[in-house]
Amino acid sequence: LQSSDAEDRLCAFTSNPQGVEPVPANEQRGVVLENGTIRCSHGSRCYGLWEKKADGEMHLLTQGCWTHLHECQADRCILVTENPSSTQKGSYRFCCCSHDLCNANYTEAPPTADTPALKPMRTDGRAEQTAVCVCAGKQKHSLSAVDVMDAANAESSIDLDNLKLLELIGRGRYGAVFRGSLNECCVAAKLFGSANRQNYVNERSIYCVPLLQQHDNIARFLTADERTTADGHPEFLIIMEYYPHGCLSHYLSLHTVDWLTCCRMTHGVTRGLAFLHTELHRGDQHKPAVAHRDLTSRNVLVRADLSCVLADFGLSMRLTGPRPCRPGDDDTMAVSEVGTVRYMSPEVLGGALNLRDCESALKQVDVYALGLLYWESFRRCADLFPGEAVPEYQLAFQAELGNHPSFEDMQSLVVREKYRPRFPEAWKENSLLLRSLKETMEDCWDQDAEARLTAQCAEERLYELTLLSTHTAVHNHRYTRYHEYTRYLWYCITVNAQCKTERQEVLIS
Numbered sequence: 001l002q003s004s005d006a007e008d009r010l011c012a013f014t015s016n017p018q019g020v021e022p023v024p025a026n027e028q029r030g031v032v033l034e035n036g037t038i039r040c041s042h043g044s045r046c047y048g049l050w051e052k053k054a055d056g057e058m059h060l061l062t063q064g065c066w067t068h069l070h071e072c073q074a075d076r077c078i079l080v081t082e083n084p085s086s087t088q089k090g091s092y093r094f095c096c097c098s099h100d101l102c103n104a105n106y107t108e109a110p111p112t113a114d115t116p117a118l119k120p121m122r123t124d125g126r127a128e129q130t131a132v133c134v135c136a137g138k139q140k141h142s143l144s145a146v147d148v149m150d151a152a153n154a155e156s157s158i159d160l161d162n163l164k165l166l167e168l169i170g171r172g173r174y175g176a177v178f179r180g181s182l183n184e185c186c187v188a189a190k191l192f193g194s195a196n197r198q199n200y201v202n203e204r205s206i207y208c209v210p211l212l213q214q215h216d217n218i219a220r221f222l223t224a225d226e227r228t229t230a231d232g233h234p235e236f237l238i239i240m241e242y243y244p245h246g247c248l249s250h251y252l253s254l255h256t257v258d259w260l261t262c263c264r265m266t267h268g269v270t271r272g273l274a275f276l277h278t279e280l281h282r283g284d285q286h287k288p289a290v291a292h293r294d295l296t297s298r299n300v301l302v303r304a305d306l307s308c309v310l311a312d313f314g315l316s317m318r319l320t321g322p323r324p325c326r327p328g329d330d331d332t333m334a335v336s337e338v339g340t341v342r343y344m345s346p347e348v349l350g351g352a353l354n355l356r357d358c359e360s361a362l363k364q365v366d367v368y369a370l371g372l373l374y375w376e377s378f379r380r381c382a383d384l385f386p387g388e389a390v391p392e393y394q395l396a397f398q399a400e401l402g403n404h405p406s407f408e409d410m411q412s413l414v415v416r417e418k419y420r421p422r423f424p425e426a427w428k429e430n431s432l433l434l435r436s437l438k439e440t441m442e443d444c445w446d447q448d449a450e451a452r453l454t455a456q457c458a459e460e461r462l463y464e465l466t467l468l469s470t471h472t473a474v475h476n477h478r479y480t481r482y483h484e485y486t487r488y489l490w491y492c493i494t495v496n497a498q499c500k501t502e503r504q505e506v507l508i509s
């Protein structure tokens with residue numbers, strides 16, 4: 001341990017100004033003092049989270065102890081600056097640092113050679129000609145141009161000879177993921193054996209879909225390579241940004257989250273999915289709609305600031321408009337029966353996927369899984385269990401079918417019994433917030449695929465939920481029904497009302 005890691009740390013402390021209870025995770029990490037500070041347990045760093053409003057003003061959201069030490073070595077709290085996309089409804093800025101009270105204010109610094117960062121692909125989808133890695137003040141590597149329109153021809157001059165695999169961090173069905181270093185940059189390296197080449201080719205080609213790398217809620221792809229192992233076998237690598245918290249299910253199994261954090265995490269996943277599902281033409285670039293087809297809480301990765309990104313595109317598919325899924329083709333089977341069995345929708349489990357409109361059908365399958373992911377996430381939201389213990393993390397259907405449900409078990413439960421995850425007792429209360437939350441999940445996992453929300457509408461629902469405050473809704477819901485409703489109306493006025501008509505009727509009644 002360095003000496004600074006052994007000492008307690010004093011950090012500025014602010015709980016959420018919107019009235020949410022003090023961040024529970026912070027309470028576990030230190031002792032809140034009266035003068036707006038918190039004494040954090042040894043080794044902690046300090047963090048701050050600000051929101052940059054549309055008018056450019058910065059609003060403080062939370063401050064406190066930060067226990068993830070990979071970064072956070074700076075004396076000052078230097079904001080992580082990201083390019084907010086045009087569709088973003090707010091932009092969050094995070095910083096962490098290692099001196100007493102260093103998070104009392106932030107320092108806004110553009111990414112420079114001093115800011116440790118991985119440089120993602122250029123926003124036009126082509127890899128930068130310049131350095132891809134900027135580490136410890138030095139530019140390290142350069143990428144040659146990559147023809148992203150044809151991933152098969154992707155070519156990279158990053159020298160992967162210097163890639164060191166440091167630690168196995170996960171193993172999926174198709175590959176093993178390592179934390180690695182590439183000339184002192186921390187990266188994640190996903191290794192596929194020759195049996196999973198197709199999965200590798202597909203994942204690489206999806207990461208190279210134009211405009212995809214521009215979105216905040218899609219994992220950052222750095223490069224891909226094929227090489228031969230010492231014993232002569234081909235091996236395929238995808239190098240991507242390293243996400244220190246790992247996947248969402250891992251994070252939630254270790255931590256509870258407060259309402260706002262949970263809303264932001266799930267909203268981020270939903271934004272990523274809505275973007276993936278959208279066909280876009282920007283200038284001469286065309287992004288087709290893409291279905292993820294393996295959306296699970298293991299395939300969502302968590303950044304240091306707890307924002308989330310979609311990852312694992314090995315089964316994803318470009319969609320080509322409302323056309324049939326080419327019945328009779330060899331891939332019809334692959335079209336209709338892929339994914340992780342726990343998250344498979346009733347129509348996939350029952351072999352009743354609507355092959356006549358492939359695009360809508362595959363998007364609806366993704367939204368079903370999204371509903372399960374919401375359930376897993378909000379069950380770990382401490383603000384939704386006032387005065388009682390937050391239940392342990394569970395995967396969807398884990399209570400009913402355990403850790404390895406079979407396809408037949410899932411068929412019987414989800415298709416025949418039409419069973420869905422049970423809402424906790426604590427959510428029985430009929431507050432606007434709890435009703436909206438439960439309805440959103442139910443509208444995602446509806447048995448009738450066509451009745452499900454689109455990812456875009458789910459995104460709006462999540463945004464709407466973010467505006468509701470649990471402090472008032474859970475603890476004092478009579479007073480706030482009016483207050484929340486006013487906010488809700490404001491929201492309806494400011495966003496596309498398309499998803500809302502029915503909901504307004506429900507809420508007004």
Ligand SMILES: Nc1ncnc2c1ncn2[C@@H]1O[C@H](COP(=O)(O)OP(=O)(O)OP(=O)(O)O)[C@@H](O)[C@H]1O
Nearest residue numbers: 169170171172173177188241242243246247298312
């Ligand atoms: N870029 C990354 N940064 C940090 N951890 C990662 C990263 N990519 C993957 N992981 C971790 O590695 C695990 C394995 O990832 P991988 O994508 O191979 O499989 P999976 O999603 O768990 O399973 P499957 O591929 O069968 O769906 C993830 O669950 C996650 O915890």
